[in-house]
Amino acid sequence: MAYPDDLLVEGEQVVMHKHPHWKMLVPPVLVFLITVGLASYLAALVRNQSWASYGWLGLAAVAGAMIIWLTVVPVVRWRTTHFVVTTRRVLVREGVFSRQGIDIPMSRINSVQFRHTIVERLLGCGTLVIESASDEPLEFDDVPGVEKVHAMLYNEVADSD
Missing domain, CATH: 2.30.29.30 (Pleckstrin-homology domain (PH domain)/Phosphotyrosine-binding domain (PTB))
Structure with missing residues (x-):
């Protein structure tokens, strides 16, 4: 560009x-993969509970906030440097x-x-x-x-x- x-x-x-070098993107990518994996695992654990839909919403909110804060923001910062x-x-x-x-x-x-x-x-x-x-x-x-x-x-x- x-x-x-x-x-x-x-x-x-x-x-x-x-x-900046792509090595700055390694931690955000790892955070993304761990967050998605952990959220998927926890979602599977609560799927048979009566409150599963609320649990999924909570998991989605927490995982989404973590992905935005720890993945999207660093990638945008890298791209705009x-x-x-x-x-x-x-x-x-x-x-x-x-x-x-x-x-x-x-x-x-x-x-x-x-x-x-x-x-x-x-x-x-x-x-x-x-x-x-x-x-x-x-x-x-x-x-x-x-x-x-x-x-x-x-x-x-x-x-x-």
Whole structure:
């Protein structure tokens, strides 16, 4: 999915657009599967009770709330988080109802680093650290293909000089 062109300035082009790594979706999917399985098991247990229809409604309400809170919300949060590198800046946007973002002009970037654990190396993600003219370096976790992003961002910074 391309980043919206109306958010770019004239002459600026998107070089890379990514969402956080898919590993962030593993817990919500597991919660979904466990919730559906447990709710189905409990529904089968109460099916022969005189109050079964009320039990099913209660189970559906609790399971639905858990799925929305612990599955749908994290998936939407993942989908609405954008890490974008353009020819002029690095943009990070996140949020659904209240959006927040940060823009780092290429000319203000002093250094680019990355780090990843052995598990992150196996999964192909890591943390990207961008040091700009601000006080503290900015860290972006769960960046997919962090080594390639690091190299590409370093090239963009070198080209902007």
